[in-house]
Amino acid sequence: MITTTTPTIEGHSIQQYLGIVSAESIIGANIFKDILAGFRDIAGGRSETYEKVVDEARTIAMNELIRKAESIGANAIVGIDLDFETIGAGSSMLMVLATGTAVRV
Incomplete structure (x- = not known):
């Protein structure tokens, strides 16, 4: 499956537009993640805990x-x-809400 944020795919012609597709992912940040992120917020720097949650939700x-x-x-x-x-x-x-146009190339 080719996926892109652009409206076209270089080197491919879109043969058929099949419609808009959408998907969502909702993930709760549990109390342990909140506590760990709180420490990071006080100390400064990146919060790997929340970065993992964002990545997981995006992937889903x-x-x-x-x-x-x-x-x-x-x-x-x-x-x-x-x-x-x-x-x-x-x-x-x-x-995380993902939307796009399903096509055949």
Whole structure:
């Protein structure tokens, strides 16, 4: 599966547009991650704990996006957009929304 944020794929012609696909991933940051991130916030520097949560949520959303595109016969997704939001009480959860256009090249 070819995936890209661009509207075209260099070297390939889009033969058929199959429609918009979207997928989401919502992951809660548990209390232990919050405590570890809090220490990092005080000390300064990068929070590997939260970086792993963001990466996990993005990976889940992208895998689901690909699965949905494949289920309608696509072999590529163009124009992918990833949105990251915090939701829930105290912004305790991370939501990643992935959207794109499923195509056949």
